[in-house]
Amino acid sequence: MRWTANWMKPAALLLAGLLAACQSTQEGPAASSAPVASASVQTVSLPAVSYAPSTAVERGYSALVLDAASGEELYAVNADAARFPASLTKMMTLYLLFDAVSNGRYSLSTPLKVSANAASQPPAKIGLKAGSTITVEQAARALAVKSANDVAVAIAENLAGSEDAFARQMTQQARAMGLGRTRFVNATGLPEPAQVTTASDMAKLGLALKRHFPQYASYYRATSYSYGGRSFRATNNLLGKVPGVDGLKTGYIRLSGYNLVATANRGGKQLIVVVMGGESESARDEEVTRLIEAHF
Incomplete structure (x- = not known):
């Protein structure tokens, strides 16, 4: 498979892609069959904000390969171009959840309450019921494996009182981590033109997540997750298929295209790859x- 520069398509495709931006962020097999304007550039004008580009955001190819141990850049294409993160957003949701456990505010067994708002989120989801609870550990695994939107909103509401307040915390954390081209406005990655990032920022976030909270590494390696009598397959298709791949997070909305932050380890060499x-x-x-094979 070779990527080409064929990212420009007729204006009709551009318009169709923009109208589709408000549709769901289902990942995995269901997302694979969703119609996507092939290799198109889709542009949305952003409101001026202090954390993210005020220029247009394009749907286009971005890639970055870093040596995960040293942070050395091994390969980059459009790594600083503004992009929509889709469910890569949930890496920051997980980061703040793990931080809350680390500082003693929560334990892995703490129950998180599920609101009607959280339960009503569109797929991908695990089917949480309003009025029920889910433990912090169950919630973290559901995000890492299934990328569940209902769980992400439940986490946001429990940690910050509302998803809007949690998104502000996400952006504040991004700034503190030096992710200067990233702005979050929700905890899920569901379509929102003001929620933007770059491949470079997502690589840094992935590295921080694994370095600061190594005790949860098994969550990203899991190929399935069970909850409520149902089993959910991991959205990361490379787990168990590409030698050395041990995480991390997928993302998809029509406006962004298909995203993946992947980590891999072979013979002591560690990579983080973003596409x-x-x-x-x-x-x-x-x-x-x-990219993994080329840089090992």
Whole structure:
């Protein structure tokens, strides 16, 4: 699989892609069959904010490969271009949840209350019921494996009182981590034109998540997750298929294309690979695999 520069398509596709931006962020097999304007550039004008570009955000190919041990950049294409994160957003949701456990505010067994708002989120989800609870550990695993939107909103509401307040905390944390081109406005990655990032920022976030909270590494390696008598397959298709891959997070909305932050370890060498704007789930996976093989 080779990526080409064929990212420009007729204006009709551009308009269709923008109208589709408000549709769901379902990942995994269901997302694979969703119609996507192939290799198109879709542009949305952002409101001026202090944390993110005030210029247009494009749907397009971005890629970055870092040596995870040293942070050395090994490969980059459009790594600082503004992109929509989709469910890569949930890496920051997890980061703040793990931080709350680390500082003693929560334990892994703490129950999180599920509101009607959280339960009503669109797929991908695990089917939480309003009025029920889910433990912090169950919630973290649901995000890492299934990328569940209902769980992400439940986490946000419990930690900050509302998703809006939690998103402000997410952006504050991003700034503290030096993610200067990232702004969050929700905990899920569901379509929102003001929620933007870059491949470079997502690589840094992935590294921070694994370095600061190594005790949860097994969550990202899991190929399935069970809850409420149901089993959910991991959205990261490379787990168990590409030698050395041990995480981290997928993302998809129509406006962003198919995104993946992947970590891999072979013979003591560690990589973090980011691909954003994939034309399809399989194309994204093939490109991440190509970059992994090229840099080991």
